[in-house]
Amino acid sequence: MRGVNLNLFDFDYDLTWAGFFLSANEQMYGRYGGRDASSADGQMSLAGLRHAMAAALATHRRISNIGPASPPTAVQTVEQYPAAQRRQADACIHCHHVYDFRREALQTAAKWRLDELWVYPFPENVGLTLDVDEGDRVKSVADNSPAAAAGLRAGDCLQAVNGVPTASLADVQYGLQRSPAQGIIPITWMRAGKMLASNLDVPSGWRKTDISWRWSLRGLEPSSWVHGDDLTSEEKKKLGLGERQLAFFQGNFLSIPARQAGIRQNDVIIGLDGKKLEMTAQQFQAFVKLNYKLGDHVTYNLLRAGMRLDVSLTLIGRPP
């Protein structure tokens, strides 16, 4: 990401693929890309990309006929973060490092809050499911959601979310990313040839999603100090565990804190502090980061050779 203007190429930096359509004068026409916790590319298709490209071309034809260039975007690069400056000059700076470096800068200034993690909310967070092949087309509207209350229906074609023109999921997410933590999000759409407008009235906490897939989450403390693969459905059944219950093997690599606490390879972690958790091993890592702090004393609930066992551990920080 060295040399990239983050003010211009402002996107979800945990993605492994992101596309932009813009003019030579850096007039941004649109975006493409996006993923959820279930897969890296389930939200993308060639048809969807073509749809977004067609919209960008139409905008280009319309705007390039109008007038002069828009003013240049102020430049911000990842090299401006202190964490980037500590890296060797030829060391790669990956996309997710932007989040890592930004977080460190905010933490140093005592300005970082957990809410910073809820980036690029999904349209589902406001009750909209979009068509993968036509990223501005509403596929369904959830009952009792902000989108339903605003009057949106399946088949509507979104025009703008929070002032951001929309032709793709990436555009919609960009508009939602810039939306308030609570309050009003303007939205416009077309239905049967008519332009309609309303507001999404979003409550506190609307931005929260499953962020367990995010690479940038790995650097956030505290670490759980336990890691491994989920049990299969069959393995869970043999142990009398529910299908959705948290259950993962402690893997071959035992962290020092886990070893010192007495956790062993192949122990099955099934809970924390007696809480019955329904989640995957990956989601568990995010759960610990979101709900615990450095220095917290926790009790892992385990199965070892079929026997229940509790092991206590302190969530210490990683060595510098």
Place this chain on the structure above:
Amino acid sequence: MKARHLQPGIALSITLILAGAMATHAHGVGQDQTNWLTDYEQARKVARATGKPLFIVFRCQH
């Protein structure tokens, strides 16, 4: 600020969208016929000269 040559390590790819052509092509981007560039300022120059918009792709491998 003049943009430096962007690191190929993040597989930044830039192409110029052929106006109207993408609607009829059956294949997707990234195949041999697409002329990808990796220098942003060079791509902007070509875009100005040809009047075409840019399609910029960021790919990050973890």
